[in-house]
Amino acid sequence: MAKKQLNKKQATTTTQTHFKKFIKWFWGLFAGGLLAIILLFLLASWNVFGKLPTFEELENPESNLATKILSADGKLLGTYFNENRTPIKYEDLPQHLVDALVATEDERYYDHSGIDFKGTARAFAYLGQRGGASTVTQQLSKLLFSDPPSSTIERLIQKVKEYVISTRLERQYTKEEIIAMYLNKQDFLFRAIGVSSASRIYFNKNVSDLSIEESAVIVAMLKNPRQFNPHREISRDKSKLRRNQVLKQMEKNGFLTTLEKDSLQALPMIVRFTPEGHRDGMATYFRENLKKFLAKWIEENPKGVDKDGNPEYYNIYRDGLTITTTIDSRMQRMAEDAVKKHMPRLQAEFDKQNLKNKTAPFRDIDEDQIDVIFNNAMKSSERWRKLKAAGKSESEIRKSFDVKTEMSIFSWQGDIDTTMTPRDSIRYYKKFLRTGMLSMVPQTGEVRAWVGGIDMAHFQYDHVQTGKRQVGSTFKPFLYATAVDQLHISPCDTLPNTLFSIAAGTHGNTKDWEPKNSDGKYGGMMTMKDALAGSVNTISARLMNEVGPQPVIDLVEKLGVDVSNIPPVPSIALGTPDLSLYEMVSAYSAFANQGVYIEPQIITTIEDKNGTILYQHVPNPKDVLSEEAAYVTLKLMEGVTQSGSGRRLRSGKSNRADYKDVVTGHPYSFTNPIAGKTGTTQNQSDGWFMGIVPNLVTGVWVGGDDRATHFASTRYGQGATMALPIWGLYMKDVYSNKDLNISDESFIKPKDLSIEVDCEKYKSQNTNNDDYDELDI
Incomplete structure (x- = not known):
């Protein structure tokens, strides 16, 4: 019995000993684990497992910020960013x-x-x-x-x-x-x-x-x-x-x-997806062009120096600048909408006329010339650049243009996912008519709307400032303005509408120059106002012979036009120079600004991320024309919309049934004074319209990517059909918004006007003549 009790006591002691050991081990492991965890966190905090990310970006959360582009009315037009x-x-x-x-x-x-x-x-x-x-x-x-x-x-x-x-x-x-x-x-x-x-x-x-x-x-x-x-x-x-x-x-x-x-x-989930890529949203061409201004400004305005004394420059992709532009978001939207309303209709007519054209979308060129167009298009493509950079040979690159590829292509009904060869895609894109549109305030130079093309995602080329095309008859107001300034002519003065030749050696031309009227009509006397309204070439030739080409070139140079490629020859009277829409609109603006030229302005201010103003635009006005000459030129151009090629702005309808697919349905019905000029170049390659009201000048160009892409005749290929409807649609919307304060009043008349512009009064003052005075030129 005593032995059993001893064994039981020994067992209990052993159990207690094991339990105590277990407890010790448990707390030892727990403490060790806890210490290990603490050590693990300490080692991590001491960067033993690699350096910890810093708080630099959190401490300065504005270190990688998108630059905001704001409209004049405070709307966000877009952003420049690495991270948006x-x-x-x-x-x-x-x-x-x-x-x-x-x-x-x-x-x-x-x-x-x-x-x-x-x-x-x-x-x-x-x-x-x-x-x-x-x-x-x-x-x-x-x-x-x-x-x-x-x-x-x-x-x-x-x-x-x-x-x-x-x-x-x-x-x-x-x-x-x-x-x-x-x-x-x-x-x-x-x-x-x-x-x-x-x-x-x-x-x-x-x-x-x-x-x-x-x-x-x-x-x-x-x-x-x-x-x-x-x-x-x-x-x-x-x-x-x-x-x-x-x-x-x-x-x-x-x-x-x-x-x-x-x-x-229970509410539906409504999403208003508004992408903010560099090619998405509003004013895409403007935003892309704005980078050129900013690159120059950044180069000329370093924000400081680094520790080595080297200049540090602003970065529009990470410095969080705020750029307030002159663009009005409402007018920009109206301009883009006008393009979207007119261009699909014009394109539909163009495609219809090309159904039986074996060289579509080109005209008036042979296969060799078409091959040149395709070759140039291939070499300037992103595909060629990438394959060239990858070390591919020219023959390999050319072969790749004949391999079918999945792609998304543009259409006016929305992008289309398809499969075609890159060569076929070149021909497909060449068929699309392009456009450019610019609208600015002549008194300040502020650009209100800038549409550089029909779709930035598929057509990156800007037709406002980058593209230069032959301007046709839209150049003639510069000739008339020079004549008003030099000869003091009135819109009511007359000249004979007969063929007129400028002999070789006169005004720098190397051979006789005798332009013909586009409508083939001659005879009788014609007022200056009617001559400009009808783009009568014989009258332009007579005026050019009198004033000479160099004074006209001098005038347009003062109006901000690059004249380095404009030769001083009489033919410039018909609009042979290649100019940009940007140059044309800014030059025309001086007519509405009493002869004062102001360079176009696209930025009001630039602020840093803290709101400090880094740049503020200051206009630099220049007197170019007399107030009288500018006003008389406007009165001359009013004839274009009263009785000339721009008269459809008054009724919204064409006098010819064959315009019905393109023009009918545009009820412009303007009654206010409008100075304007249409322009159509050789073979209908370019269509222009320049329209002026007292505080807004807007220009529109329409044409193909290549001059060989054009309508077969002036029926649809003239500026009045290709470009003018965009101006009309835009201005109808502009006038519908009274908050924009776009004037529908008459142009400001100089106080000391010495040239009579009212042809009824002019006629009564010259009672000795059956009609008006004939100019002695």
């Missing part, structure tokens, strides 16, 4: 967006210091089945790592680093600052970096204007911006379900009532 990010402050976030974020992503956000231990324990216990453990602070920490981990070990190490960074973030920043930094850093896809860009791109709104359900969509994307993207067709249903889950979380956390949640969940 426009940071926003916490106080500018709507409260319901913050509530949705906290309720969905981090319910105990305001109770923890960067790490939610309760959430972490739950995640371990349920292996993530009941949600993850990452707090908003940890998610911000994760965004600081530029490269994703390539293995499980790397991910574990990164996770440790995230914990370290999170605690540092919580010590350094307020909860509100962390929320703002997180939303500013998040990538929502489609170039939407940060919540501000996401709001504009997905809903075409500022963040502060988001509705509750829209904020829920934004927060829904945080889990996976691709899987829950509201724009992608494949993920729209998932996006809506996730949005409704966010709303449910808001109800759960007391931010919404059940009734509010139910009504919001």
Whole structure:
């Protein structure tokens, strides 16, 4: 019995000894594990596992900012960016967006210091089945790592680093600052970096204007911006379900009532996708051209010097500049709409006429000349450049143009996904008529609308400033203005409409020059006003013979035109020079500005990210013409819209039935004074219209990419049919918005006008003549 009791006591002692050892081992392992974890975090904080991402970008969140391009009326036209990010402050976030974020992503956000231990324990216990453990602070920490981990070990190490960074973030920043930094850093896809860009791109709104359900969509994307993207067709249903889950979380956390949640969940998910790529949105050609101005300004205005004394320059892709332009977003939209209304109709007629044209879309050239066009197009293409850079031979590159390729091509009904050879795509794109349009205020030089082409995504060439084309009869007002200035002619003076020859050796021409009228009609006397209205070449020849070509060239040079390629020969009277629309509009503006030329202005101010003004435009007016000569020239050009090729602006209808497919249906019916001039070049390769009202000058050009792409006759190929309708559509919209304050009054008459412009009064003053005075020239 005693032995049994001894053995029992010994067993109990042994058990107690083992238990004590187990307890010691347990606490030893626990302490060791805890110390190991602490050591692990210490090692991570000491950069033993690699340098931790710095807070530099968070401390200075405006270090990689998109440059904003604003219109004169305060609308965002677009951005220049590496990352399309426009940071926003916490106080500018709507409260319901913050509530949705906290309720969905981090319910105990305001109770923890960067790490939610309760959430972490739950995640371990349920292996993530009941949600993850990452707090908003940890998610911000994760965004600081530029490269994703390539293995499980790397991910574990990164996770440790995230914990370290999170605690540092919580010590350094307020909860509100962390929320703002997180939303500013998040990538929502489609170039939407940060919540501000996401709001504009997905809903075409500022963040502060988001509705509750829209904020829920934004927060829904945080889990996976691709899987829950509201724009992608494949993920729209998932996006809506996730949005409704966010709303449910808001109800759960007391931010919404059940009734509010139910009504919001029942709403359809409406997305107003507004992409902000460099070729998306409004004024794309203008924004691209603006870069040229900015490149020059940046070169001439360094922002400082670096530590080595070298100049540091502004970067439009990361310095967060704000550029306020002269473009009026309303007028820009009207200009783009006018192009979209007219050009498809014109293109449809052009395509119809080419159905039986064996060399379509070209005319009046042979196969060898067509081969030259194709060869030049191939060599200037992006495909040629890339293959050349890749080391391909010329023969290999040429062969690639005959291999069918999947591509998306332009059409006026929308882009078409198709398969064709690059060579066929060249011919396809060559058929499209192009256009350029520029509208500016003559008194200030402020450009209000700039349309450089029909579609920036497919046609990058700018037809406002880069492209130069033969101007035709739109050059004649410069000749008439010179004649008014030199000869003091009146619009009511007359000249004979008969063939007139300028002999070889006169005014620099090498052979006799005897231009013919485009309509083949001659005879009788014609007033200057009617001669300009009808673009009568014989009258232009007589005026050119009298004033000489050099004074005309001198005038246009003062009006901002590059005259280096304009020879001083009489034929310039008919518009042989190649000029840009930019030059033409700015030159015409002096007529409406009492003879004062002001260089076109496209920027009002440039500000840095802190709002400091770095540049402010100061106009530089130059007296070029007398006020009287400018006014008389305007009165001459009024005849174009009263009785000449621009008269359809008065009725909106053509006098000829064969224009019905293009012009009928444009009820312009303008009654206000309009000075204008149409222009049509040889073979109908270019159609122009320049239109002036007292405080707005607008020019339009239409033509093919190549001069061989043109209509068969002037029936459709003249400026009055190709270009004028765009001006008419645009001005109808402009006048419909009274807030734009575009004048429909008469042009300002000089106080001391000595030239009679009223032909009825002129006729009564010259009673000795049966009609008007014939000029002695």
